[in-house]
Amino acid sequence: xTPHDLTATEAxxxxxxxxxxAPELAASCLERAAARAPVVRAFTHLDPAQVMxxxxxxxxxxxxxxxxxxxFKDIIDTVDMPTSxxxxxxxxxxxxxxxxxxxxxxxxxxxxxxKVVTAExxxxxxxxxxxxxxxxxxxxxxxxxxxxxxxAGIVPLALGTQTSGSVIRPxxxxxxxxxxxxxxxxxxxxIQLTSATCDTVGLYARSLADIALLRAVLTAxxxxxxxxxxxxxxxxxxxRTPFAEQAxxxxxxxxxxxxxxxxxxxxxxxxxxxxxxxxxxxDAQRWVSAYEGARSLxxxxxxxxxxxxxxxxxxxxxDGEACSPELYRASARFGEACRIEADAILGGYDALxxxxxxxxxxxxxxxxxxxxxxxxWTFLQVPCVTIPGARGPAGMPLGLQLIGPRGSDRRLLxxxxxxxxxVFG
Amino acid sequence: xTPHDLTATEAxxxxxxxxxxAPELAASCLERAAARAPVVRAFTHLDPAQVMxxxxxxxxxxxxxxxxxxxFKDIIDTVDMPTSxxxxxxxxxxxxxxxxxxxxxxxxxxxxxxKVVTAExxxxxxxxxxxxxxxxxxxxxxxxxxxxxxxAGIVPLALGTQTSGSVIRPxxxxxxxxxxxxxxxxxxxxIQLTSATCDTVGLYARSLADIALLRAVLTAxxxxxxxxxxxxxxxxxxxRTPFAEQAxxxxxxxxxxxxxxxxxxxxxxxxxxxxxxxxxxxDAQRWVSAYEGARSLxxxxxxxxxxxxxxxxxxxxxDGEACSPELYRASARFGEACRIEADAILGGYDALxxxxxxxxxxxxxxxxxxxxxxxxWTFLQVPCVTIPGARGPAGMPLGLQLIGPRGSDRRLLxxxxxxxxxVFG
Numbered sequence: 001x002t003p004h005d006l007t008a009t010e011a012x013x014x015x016x017x018x019x020x021x022a023p024e025l026a027a028s029c030l031e032r033a034a035a036r037a038p039v040v041r042a043f044t045h046l047d048p049a050q051v052m053x054x055x056x057x058x059x060x061x062x063x064x065x066x067x068x069x070x071x072f073k074d075i076i077d078t079v080d081m082p083t084s085x086x087x088x089x090x091x092x093x094x095x096x097x098x099x100x101x102x103x104x105x106x107x108x109x110x111x112x113x114x115k116v117v118t119a120e121x122x123x124x125x126x127x128x129x130x131x132x133x134x135x136x137x138x139x140x141x142x143x144x145x146x147x148x149x150x151x152a153g154i155v156p157l158a159l160g161t162q163t164s165g166s167v168i169r170p171x172x173x174x175x176x177x178x179x180x181x182x183x184x185x186x187x188x189x190x191i192q193l194t195s196a197t198c199d200t201v202g203l204y205a206r207s208l209a210d211i212a213l214l215r216a217v218l219t220a221x222x223x224x225x226x227x228x229x230x231x232x233x234x235x236x237x238x239x240r241t242p243f244a245e246q247a248x249x250x251x252x253x254x255x256x257x258x259x260x261x262x263x264x265x266x267x268x269x270x271x272x273x274x275x276x277x278x279x280x281x282x283d284a285q286r287w288v289s290a291y292e293g294a295r296s297l298x299x300x301x302x303x304x305x306x307x308x309x310x311x312x313x314x315x316x317x318x319d320g321e322a323c324s325p326e327l328y329r330a331s332a333r334f335g336e337a338c339r340i341e342a343d344a345i346l347g348g349y350d351a352l353x354x355x356x357x358x359x360x361x362x363x364x365x366x367x368x369x370x371x372x373x374x375x376x377w378t379f380l381q382v383p384c385v386t387i388p389g390a391r392g393p394a395g396m397p398l399g400l401q402l403i404g405p406r407g408s409d410r411r412l413l414x415x416x417x418x419x420x421x422x423v424f425g
Numbered sequence: 426x427t428p429h430d431l432t433a434t435e436a437x438x439x440x441x442x443x444x445x446x447a448p449e450l451a452a453s454c455l456e457r458a459a460a461r462a463p464v465v466r467a468f469t470h471l472d473p474a475q476v477m478x479x480x481x482x483x484x485x486x487x488x489x490x491x492x493x494x495x496x497f498k499d500i501i502d503t504v505d506m507p508t509s510x511x512x513x514x515x516x517x518x519x520x521x522x523x524x525x526x527x528x529x530x531x532x533x534x535x536x537x538x539x540k541v542v543t544a545e546x547x548x549x550x551x552x553x554x555x556x557x558x559x560x561x562x563x564x565x566x567x568x569x570x571x572x573x574x575x576x577a578g579i580v581p582l583a584l585g586t587q588t589s590g591s592v593i594r595p596x597x598x599x600x601x602x603x604x605x606x607x608x609x610x611x612x613x614x615x616i617q618l619t620s621a622t623c624d625t626v627g628l629y630a631r632s633l634a635d636i637a638l639l640r641a642v643l644t645a646x647x648x649x650x651x652x653x654x655x656x657x658x659x660x661x662x663x664x665r666t667p668f669a670e671q672a673x674x675x676x677x678x679x680x681x682x683x684x685x686x687x688x689x690x691x692x693x694x695x696x697x698x699x700x701x702x703x704x705x706x707x708d709a710q711r712w713v714s715a716y717e718g719a720r721s722l723x724x725x726x727x728x729x730x731x732x733x734x735x736x737x738x739x740x741x742x743x744d745g746e747a748c749s750p751e752l753y754r755a756s757a758r759f760g761e762a763c764r765i766e767a768d769a770i771l772g773g774y775d776a777l778x779x780x781x782x783x784x785x786x787x788x789x790x791x792x793x794x795x796x797x798x799x800x801x802w803t804f805l806q807v808p809c810v811t812i813p814g815a816r817g818p819a820g821m822p823l824g825l826q827l828i829g830p831r832g833s834d835r836r837l838l839x840x841x842x843x844x845x846x847x848v849f850g
Contacts, residue, residue, distance in 0.1 A: 079724075097725075098728075100721055100723035100724060101723075102724075103723040103726075103728065104720075104727070106727070107723070107727040182754075184717065184753075186720070187618070187621075187721045187723065188618060189617075189618040189720070189721035189722070189724075190724065193614040193615075196609055196613060196621060219720070219750065220719070220723065221749075292609065295525055295612035295614070295644070295645055296525055296613075298525035298528040298529050298612065298614070298645070299504075299522045299524070299525060299527075299528035299614075299615065300522075302529070302531070302532040303522075303523075325610065325644065325646050329607075329832040333831075336765075339761075340761075
């Protein structure tokens with residue numbers, strides 16, 4: 001294995017044992033980036049000298065991410081790299097400080113490897129990134145570059161954000177692990193605000209152990225290794241969601257296989273049907289994120305309106321400007337009531353097993369895919385994780401999504417490790 | 426009346442009628458600022474040429490705030506004025522865009538009059554601002570400059586923020602109207618994030634009509650004048666809160682007088698005793714805002730720790746670093762449950778009548794006062810408004826606070842107008 005193929009956990013062990021140095025790891029990742037850049041186009045900023053300088057410094061330090069390269073979605077502020085939020089309006093902008101997640105990464109001796117492509121203001125208009133498994137297909141969005149950079153083997157870790165389905169779906173499309181935690185646990189300071197109700201930081205990695213490690217760093221909480229052994233015979237709810245008809249046959253088949261594998265390995269698997277009114281969560285999420293999102297983009301919408309894309313002007317901004325305060329409040333209150341109800345439902349399981357996306361990444365780069373299998377969970381503010389490992393009819397990655405009760409983030413990752421072993425061996 | 430003494434509503438009418446021009450208003454406010462500056466010390470940035478240029482432009486425009494000067498707390502980003510968040514770490518920083526509230530003010534032809542003093546990162550360490558009614562006393566905080574600039578007659582409108590009690594209390598101390606809306610209605614984009622759960626934009630004015638007008642601009646919703654006539658015989662709950670023993674005698678006396686005046690004028694006044702567990706809201710708010718706040722300041726706490734004050738290092742940051750994820754989650758969940766319960770309780774009233782602060786502004790500038798009469802309401806995410814008009818034993822302003830159910834912001838202002846007329850004539 002070349003260093004760039006290692007997970008963060010593997011690389012950390014190799015560095016700690018003296019079998020690898022942080023600069024060697026960084027050099028390997030840079031080499032991989034150069035090889036894949038012309039096709040994958042994941043980065044908006046990547047300066048090898050800047051990477052190597054950090055790696056040299058990290059080698060002499062200690063920290064939970066000592067020398068590990070981490071890529072950041074370009075709506076996340078970095079003091080030493082441009083941050084343009086996926087918009088020409090802010091091309092070349094250099095923030096005056098790091099976002100909290102960047103600062104915590106650096107404090108843990110991680111290497112800020114570069115900035116990766118985001119859809120315009122983390123909404124819909126895609127950047128140039130391609131799917132690392134097929135350059136003719138979308139990597140998903142809006143955290144396109146984050147998922148593609150990890151999927152292409154360039155970096156072991158990347159950060160994205162999810163307001164609708166911007167983390168879980170790209171992870172599924174690119175064949176990597178994606179994680180969106182419970183709302184509030186990771187600070188959004190220094191990240192482009194869209195919707196205070198929905199915005200959540202997302203993590204990308206090539207193993208669940210790495211997700212758990214990165215999550216500990218970003219929540220500034222103690223880390224102890226993932227112990228899948230803590231999980232015995234988990235209670236799994238097979239939940240196709242109220243939007244099941246939007247999932248393709250390959251996704252239903254994968255869910256069936258995964259449920260069967262879990263059952264065979266000792267899980268208690270039961271169908272979980274959500275209350276019918278949960279079908280309204282998708283619309284409610286749309287109104288809340290649009291009301292809040294249009295107002296969060298007031299500067300751009302009033303001063304630079306002509307430089308916004310039709311995707312956002314005729315999408316979130318039009319919706320948000322049309323959303324009455326009454327509709328906003330009713331939608332927000334509905335979400336809150338469903339959160340309480342979901343606590344009770346999810347409390348009956350260790351995790352729900354759900355689609356991560358309708359199917360494989362769609363062909364073409366113009367459409368980043370259907371977010372319907374994420375929006376309701378984002379709005380419910382529950383932790384979600386994408387488990388990759390399957391393939392669809394076109395040979396593209398397919399993902400499973402596991403959902404836990406709010407606040408069960410750490411436990412969800414342990415259950416996910418159990419499920420991953422049961423399903424993919 | 427000199428123009429700087431006019432409310433925004435009065436000034437707008439005068440400008441519309443041709444009796445006053447935006448530049449005349451701006452010049453009057455600048456003159457007042459110059460006269461009061463040596464004592465009140467409310468501004469961190471005030472450039473007369475910049476103000477006059479905006480006023481000249483506003484005179485030729487239309488808009489809901491045409492020519493009205495608005496001051497902004499210095500944790501709110503402005504593209505053409507420095508923003509330093511009350512910290513030497515960011516001295517002279519010039520943001521690349523306006524916060525949403527600034528952009529919406531400008532789009533309504535308002536004049537961004539300048540930046541006003543904030544406590545360090547909207548926490549505790551005060552700036553140099555004094556109370557406009559007694560320079561030996563605090564104006565309150567953290568929105569010290571906002572309350573003082575309006576109270577000193579320099580600007581008719583100002584913006585602040587409230588994470589604990591940073592809007593309602595300074596308004597009471599400075600004898601002006603303060604308003605904190607329901608969480609989520611006004612975007613926090615471009616404002617220093619502390620606690621995603623608690624942070625709320627606050628408004629300052631010298632009349633409730635002005636508050637209603639400014640609120641419509643900042644929520645990007647239609648404005649129709651306040652109609653106190655809509656309110657007849659409101660149901661008022663006299664609520665001394667679980668922290669009643671922290672209120673001084675003058676505050677209890679004011680509440681008694683106000684309740685009696687409301688009753689005489691036709692209100693149904695009843696004592697409202699909150700559930701005993703609501704006494705725990707103050708601690709829960711402290712843990713949630715500290716957990717989130719310490720993480721939001723990760724950049725400063727890791728890169729510039731020695732430039733943070735002991736107030737914040739040994740206060741919110743120490744608390745937040747000590748707060749376990751379990752305590753954070755339990756506290757956040759407790760707040761959510763109380764919000765639902767408060768909806769039911771508050772639904773039985775048009776408004777609760779409460780203390781806005783323990784009493785008059787305390788002597789000295791080192792301590793900005795006790796926030797206990799705000800923290801629980803902030804955490805409950807309900808709308809709150811300060812009604813000034815009374816005086817305490819030292820001749821300093823005393824305020825009443827009215828609380829409405831979540832989402833009743835507009836109605837609360839109408840009820841407040843009724844109460845104000847009943848109590849203060």
